Amino acid sequence: MREVVLDTETTGLSPEKGDRVVEIGCVELLNHVPTGKTYQAYINPQKNMDPSAEEVHGLSNEFLKDQPVFKDIVSEFLDFISDSTLIIHNAEFDIGFLNAELKRIERNEININQSIDTLTMAREKFPGAQNSLDALCRRFDINNFDRETHGALLDSKILAEVYLELLGGKEPGLSLDSNASFNVEDNKPNNTTRKKKININSYGVDNHEKESHKAFLSSMSTKPLWEDYES
Numbered sequence: 532m533r534e535v536v537l538d539t540e541t542t543g544l545s546p547e548k549g550d551r552v553v554e555i556g557c558v559e560l561l562n563h564v565p566t567g568k569t570y571q572a573y574i575n576p577q578k579n580m581d582p583s584a585e586e587v588h589g590l591s592n593e594f595l596k597d598q599p600v601f602k603d604i605v606s607e608f609l610d611f612i613s614d615s616t617l618i619i620h621n622a623e624f625d626i627g628f629l630n631a632e633l634k635r636i637e638r639n640e641i642n643i644n645q646s647i648d649t650l651t652m653a654r655e656k657f658p659g660a661q662n663s664l665d666a667l668c669r670r671f672d673i674n675n676f677d678r679e680t681h682g683a684l685l686d687s688k689i690l691a692e693v694y695l696e697l698l699g700g701k702e703p704g705l706s707l708d709s710n711a712s713f714n715v716e717d718n719k720p721n722n723t724t725r726k727k728k729i730n731i732n733s734y735g736v737d738n739h740e741k742e743s744h745k746a747f748l749s750s751m752s753t754k755p756l757w758e759d760y761e762s
Contacts, residue, residue, distance in 0.1 A: 534560040534647075535611070536618040536691045538683040539625045540588040543581040546631035551576035552601065553590050555629075556684030557611055558691050560618070563698065565691055570611040571684040573598040588682060602636045609638075614645070618694050620664050622648040649690060652697045664690060671696040 536558040543550035557570040573590070575598045585591055619625050622643060630640040653662035657670070664686065667673075673692050 532562055533613075533615040534563070534618050535615045536560065536687045536694065537612065537625060538619070538686040538690060539628055540590060540683050541584060541628055542576050542578060543584050546628050549578065550581070550584075550628070551578060552628050552632050553580070553595055554588070554683040555604075555608060556682065556687040557608075558684075558687045559611075559615075560691060563695060565688075569684060569687075570608065572604045572608060574604060575600050590682075601632045605633070605636065605638060612641075617641070617646040618690065619646050619648060620690055620693075621650045622646040647694075649694050649697060652694075656697060664693065667693045667696075 538556050539552050540554040541550050541552055551574075553574050553576050555570070555572050555574070559566045559568040573595065575595050577600060580590065580592050580595070617626075626641050626643050626646060633640050649667075650662060653660075653667055660666070660670075668689060671693060673689065673696070
C-alpha cells in the first residue's frame with residue numbers, strides 16, 4: 532500500500548481571495564514505512580507574500596521570484612502523488628489550495644476522498660486537546676527536529692512520524708533509529724526500549740538539503756518566527 536504524506540506552504544490563508552501555493556513537500560510511505568523517496572518544489576506565486584505568512588515559513592518574495600510557476604512543476608508533482616492515499620494535517624486546507632492551482636491551469640482537481648486527515652484522527656484520539664503538528668510532536672515525544680529548516684518537506688517528514696503514532700505506533704524493527712535491531716524469529720526487537728526521539732537526519736534530510744535551506748534563510752530580511760521558540 533502506497534501513501535504520500537503531503538504538506539504545503541502558501542502566501543496566505545484563502546485561495547478564494549487569491550492566495551497561492553509557494554512550496555509543496557511530499558514523503559512516500561509503503562505499508563506505513565518511509566521509503567526515502569521525497570518530492571519538493573518551491574513555486575513562484577506570481578503575487579506578493581503576506582507578511583504574516585512569511586513569518587511562518589520564511590519564504591520571501593525575493594527568494595520565490597526565481598522559482599518555477601505552478602504549471603511548470605504540476606506534471607512532476609502529479610506523477611509523484613499518482614493515485615496514492617494522501618496523508619495531510621488539515622487536508623481541507625492543503626487540498627483546497629492545490630485544487631485552486633489545478634483549476635487555474637485547467638487540470639483535474641484532487642478528490643478529498645483520496646486523503647486521510649491526521650487532524651481529524653488526532654481530534655478523535657485526543658478530544659479537547661491541542662492537535663496542531665507541534666502539539667502532537669510534543670505528545671509523542673518527537674522532538675529532535677531542526678526548526679531552522681522548517682518547511683513543507685520537513686513538516687511532511689515529521690507528519691509521517693506523527694501519522695504512524697496515531698495509527699498506534701511504529702512496528703518493532705521499523706524504527707528510524709539505526710541502532711535498533713530486529714529478531715525475525717520471535718518478532719521482537721532485541722533492544723526492548725524503543726526510542727521515540729527522532730533523528731531527522733536518519734529520515735532523509737541530507738546535508739545538502741539543510742545547507743541549501745540555511746543559505747536561503749540567511750538571505751531573509753527578517754528573522755524566522757520559529758526562532759523565537761527554539762530552546
